[in-house]
Amino acid sequence: MKFRKLGSSPIEVSEVSLGSWLTYSGGVAREQAEACVRAAFEEGINFIDTANVYGRGAAETLLGEVLSNYERSSYVLATKVYFQMSDADRGLSAAQIHKQIDASLGRLRTDYVDLYQCHRYDEGTPLEETMQALTDVVAAGKARHIGFSEWPVERIEESLALPDVARWVSSQPQYSMLWRRPEAELIGLCEREDISQIVWSPLGQGVLTGKYRPGEPPPVDSRAASESMSAFIDRLVQDPVLEAVQRLRPVAQRAGLTMAQLALAWVLRQPNVASAIVGASRPEQVRANASASGVTLDAQTLAAVDEALGDIVVR
Numbered sequence: 368m369k370f371r372k373l374g375s376s377p378i379e380v381s382e383v384s385l386g387s388w389l390t391y392s393g394g395v396a397r398e399q400a401e402a403c404v405r406a407a408f409e410e411g412i413n414f415i416d417t418a419n420v421y422g423r424g425a426a427e428t429l430l431g432e433v434l435s436n437y438e439r440s441s442y443v444l445a446t447k448v449y450f451q452m453s454d455a456d457r458g459l460s461a462a463q464i465h466k467q468i469d470a471s472l473g474r475l476r477t478d479y480v481d482l483y484q485c486h487r488y489d490e491g492t493p494l495e496e497t498m499q500a501l502t503d504v505v506a507a508g509k510a511r512h513i514g515f516s517e518w519p520v521e522r523i524e525e526s527l528a529l530p531d532v533a534r535w536v537s538s539q540p541q542y543s544m545l546w547r548r549p550e551a552e553l554i555g556l557c558e559r560e561d562i563s564q565i566v567w568s569p570l571g572q573g574v575l576t577g578k579y580r581p582g583e584p585p586p587v588d589s590r591a592a593s594e595s596m597s598a599f600i601d602r603l604v605q606d607p608v609l610e611a612v613q614r615l616r617p618v619a620q621r622a623g624l625t626m627a628q629l630a631l632a633w634v635l636r637q638p639n640v641a642s643a644i645v646g647a648s649r650p651e652q653v654r655a656n657a658s659a660s661g662v663t664l665d666a667q668t669l670a671a672v673d674e675a676l677g678d679i680v681v682r
Contacts (some may be wrong), residue, residue, distance in 0.1 A: 368409030369661045371641040372411060373443075374536030375561040376512045378481060380443050382660040384414035385653065386567065386644040390512050391429050395648040404433045406650035408441075410657035416539075418447035418486055418567065419471050425472035431569055435476050445537075446471045449486035459489035461500035468509050483510035484539060488518045494525055499533040499655075505533045512536040514565070520552045527560060535562050535640070543567035544575060544610070544615075544633050544672060547682050554639050563641035566634055570645060570656075574603040574612055575630035581609040583591025607679060614675035622668045631659035633672060 370379040387405045391400045401460065407415070415434070416436060417426045425444060434442065448467040451457040456466065468483060484505060501513045514537030515523065520529065526638070538557050540549045570576055602608075612626075619629040628668075634643045639668060647653045664672075 368413075368657060370413070371476070371563070373482070373512070373565075373641050375507070375534060376422050376536040376561040377534055378443055378536075380414040380565070380642045380660045382642055383410075383412060383414045383631060383640040383657050384416055384565065384644045385412055386646045387415070387417040387426040387430060388421055388646055389650050391417070392426040392648045395446070395619075396489045397429060399648055400429055401433050403647045403653050404430075406647075406653040407657075408437065409510045410654055411571075411660075412657060413441065413567075414445070414565075414651070416445045417475075418484075419452060419467055419474075420447070420450035420451070420486065423452060424470070424474050427471055429529075431474050431476035434458070435475060439477060440510050442480045444475065444477065445482035445484060446475065446480050447484040447539075449489060458492055459485055459500075461496050461503075463499070464500040465506060468504050468640075472509060479511060481511045482514050482537060484514040484516050484537065485518065486516050488522050492593075494522065495529060500527055502531075502533040514539060514562075516540070516567075522557055535560070537563050539565050539567055539644075541568050541569050542634060542637075542640070543569050544630055544676060545603070545680060550671050551682065554637065555678055558639050564617045564637070564639050565642045565644060566640055567644045569634040569643040570627060570630050571612075573604050574608065575615070575626060576628040577612055577616060579609055579632075580613065581606040609647040611679040612678045615672065618668060618671040621671075622664065624662065625655065625658075627652040627655055628659040628662055629664075629668075629672070631656060632662035632664050633669070635659070635662075636664055636682055 369382050373380050417430055449459055450462060504510050513533050514535055515574035542549050619626050631643050633642055645656045
């Protein structure tokens, strides 16, 4: 496993990291989740990402139990705040940030997280209030650093202009061969400001592994076939998308790679990407994903990817 620096922080994160969005919030059994975490450590993955809203605390609780078996300094832990946790709890007000960080730390069984992220931008709270609250969380030692996820570029710029507040070290956007919107403005801004991308859905929720085939039902053990994990995959399992993804098979074969390795290496070709966050419901998936670290794609392969996907790509 290779590691990359996380923005302006001293933290180094594994190029492939373990996410917990749909999997450890109730999508897989506790035994499977524990096996995946164990496989992650065995493969050199040191970065684990979660959020308070995943299963309304379920993912944090599970990870808190599992990670209590590991030395705290041996992993980098990230969580998030913003989405609704109850009828009264939502957003990025100072009161919510302080309430939710304490709740997250309790579920995660730790005194601090390495990275505390704003899961979305809160239009209902003054930016200055949010940034000061995050700064206070860092000053209190409850988070080492802060990040954002899917913030509008103009709001990022406004936050960077505020004096005497904590500086962002990370951005967490959706980014994959199929979804390239961060390339338009976000990545350039973050490069200038020494903010790293830690990207979610780099495998297009598993679609880029090629396991979903046009005109066929999804595999019975796949995310698309799962009642608890399939809510966000509909757009990606349309036949035009699946047909384009199948055109990637010979591209991967010529490069001597699996489809998953190709997709993850494609994301990691971007120097501003520090880590690709990948979910896993089985330990063998963790190992397969980890094997993409250090893979380099040549210009011919990159051109072939673009040709295969054509206008399916969202830019």
